Amino acid sequence: MKWILVAIIVLGNTAGDLLNTAGMKRHGEVENFRPRHVAHLIYRLARSPFIMGGIAAMAVSFFSLLALLSIANVSFAVPATAASFLAETILAKFLLGEHIVAMRWAGALLVAVGVLLLAL
Amino acid sequence: MLTPAAESRALRRKTAIFTTVVIVSNVCGNFMLSIGMRQVGRTVTGSPLPYLAALLNPFVAAGVCLLACWLFSNLSLLSWADLSYVLPVTAIAYVLIALLGHFALGERVPGLHWAGILAITAGAVLVGRTTPTTTPVHREEDDE
Numbered sequence: 001m002k003w004i005l006v007a008i009i010v011l012g013n014t015a016g017d018l019l020n021t022a023g024m025k026r027h028g029e030v031e032n033f034r035p036r037h038v039a040h041l042i043y044r045l046a047r048s049p050f051i052m053g054g055i056a057a058m059a060v061s062f063f064s065l066l067a068l069l070s071i072a073n074v075s076f077a078v079p080a081t082a083a084s085f086l087a088e089t090i091l092a093k094f095l096l097g098e099h100i101v102a103m104r105w106a107g108a109l110l111v112a113v114g115v116l117l118l119a120l
Numbered sequence: 121m122l123t124p125a126a127e128s129r130a131l132r133r134k135t136a137i138f139t140t141v142v143i144v145s146n147v148c149g150n151f152m153l154s155i156g157m158r159q160v161g162r163t164v165t166g167s168p169l170p171y172l173a174a175l176l177n178p179f180v181a182a183g184v185c186l187l188a189c190w191l192f193s194n195l196s197l198l199s200w201a202d203l204s205y206v207l208p209v210t211a212i213a214y215v216l217i218a219l220l221g222h223f224a225l226g227e228r229v230p231g232l233h234w235a236g237i238l239a240i241t242a243g244a245v246l247v248g249r250t251t252p253t254t255t256p257v258h259r260e261e262d263d264e
Contacts, residue, residue: 017203024199028258038192045195055191062187063171070157073227085207092204099254100204103246110243111208117236118218 005068012061014084016054018091023050025096085112131200135252138197139209142190146213149186151220156180201252208247215240 024030027048030041045051089108092098100108156179174180197206215237221227229237 017207020195021198021203024195025255025257027199029200030196033196042192051195058191066153066157066171066174069154070161073221085211088207089204092202092207096203097255098202098204101250104204104208104250107208107243107245107247107250108204110239110246111211112243114236114239114241114243115211115214117232117239118214120232120236 002068002072005064008064009061009068010084012057012059012064014088014091016056016058016061017088018095019050019054019057021092021096023048023054026050085115131252135197135201138193138201139206141193142197142206142210143213143216145186145190145193146210147216147220149183149190150213150217151224152179152183152186154183154221154225156183200257202254205247205250205252209244211240212244215244 023045027044085108089100089105093100156177157174159179160174160177175184194206194210218229218233218237222229
């Protein structure tokens with residue numbers, strides 16, 4: 001049961017991050033954080049299919065995490081859900097066109113290894 | 121108009137501030153949820169009702185509010201920074217969660233976990249030294 005929940009959390013996170021990034025890049029850089037502008041921003045994001053799809057994927061992931069937290073330790077639950085670092089970096093390169101320099105690959109690899117160690 | 125160097129410094133500062141907010145709201149949010157869900161008990165079910173009931177717990181409610189802050193700051197950060205930058209850098213949250221689990225909740229952290237904590241920190245530092253943005257960023261259109 002624990003590992004089924006972990007799989008749902010990882011898939012939801014990956015899809016959510018990719019959709020959210022694509023949606024925010026389409027929206028453009030957020031530069032103004034006055035309350036009125038933030039309200040307007042939320043209204044616009046609420047009409048973006050990318051952001052809504054991303055948040056839906058993350059909501060599925062979030063409720064699975066809530067369930068997992070109620071049956072597992074926090075130091076098992078959260079790190080175990082982070083197995084997607086390398087996959088997301090690769091997808092960011094091919095789907096989002098990000099330029100990933102050697103240092104960033106090395107960092108992503110170290111983070112993935114670290115998360116794996118935390119899950120052991 | 122800002123010079124390119126000043127603009128890049130401003131972008132780095134803005135990125136640092138938002139990265140910090142993302143990490144802190146994530147750690148505090150998950151920490152509150154963990155305390156709250158322990159008080160609420162087992163909730164593996166397909167029905168939404170136990171989840172809604174869990175929201176009545178103040179720790180769960182505070183955790184959900186903090187995760188809402190996390191969502192908004194993370195979306196803002198992603199509006200100019202790469203996903204492949206944001207993900208590894210904000211992974212410091214996992215380190216802080218493990219440390220909190222150890223020092224505040226009394227969870228035991230075995231040797232391998234300490235190695236993991238070290239690797240994640242090193243990875244986040246490496247990625248943090250790369251340029252945050254490698255795709256064209258367009259300005260937010262002002263349609264007001």
